Amino acid sequence: MKYYTFRQNNPRGRWQTNVPLILSIQAESLAHAQIIGENVTGNNTDYCACCGGYRWDWLRADEVADEPTYDNKVLTAGLTKAELYGGYEYASGRVSYDFWVVDSQGCIKLKVSYSRGEVATLG
Numbered sequence: 729m730k731y732y733t734f735r736q737n738n739p740r741g742r743w744q745t746n747v748p749l750i751l752s753i754q755a756e757s758l759a760h761a762q763i764i765g766e767n768v769t770g771n772n773t774d775y776c777a778c779c780g781g782y783r784w785d786w787l788r789a790d791e792v793a794d795e796p797t798y799d800n801k802v803l804t805a806g807l808t809k810a811e812l813y814g815g816y817e818y819a820s821g822r823v824s825y826d827f828w829v830v831d832s833q834g835c836i837k838l839k840v841s842y843s844r845g846e847v848a849t850l851g
């Protein structure tokens with residue numbers, strides 16, 4: 729199985745804050761990743777004509793790989809914010825720069841939040 733990684737979009741400049749900025753899901757296919765992802769994040773269908781799509785673009789994964797990755801960096805507990813974002817705060821106005829890794833059962837295996845300076849490993 730591959731990992732399908734998605735980055736949250738923010739129509740109308742609003743973030744969904746109870747879910748991560750980056751979500752990597754282990755799944756059999758993109759369609760399978762979508763089902764798991766909607767279970768984990770809720771099926772938020774907010775849409776803006778100028779900002780484009782949904783908060784999560786389930787039509788495509790930003791990245792697909794054998795390991796959970798984003799921007800070709802493996803999403804592990806030891807990954808620093810600077811390593812992940814290269815010092816560039818991609819999501820302007822967002823309070824937390826975080827990522828979750830979810831397995832094919834929909835269980836959150838890793839939660840990393842840089843905003844609170846905490847790294848939590850689950851499962």
Ligand SMILES: [Zn+2]
Nearest residue numbers: 740776778779
């Ligand atoms: Zn807009």
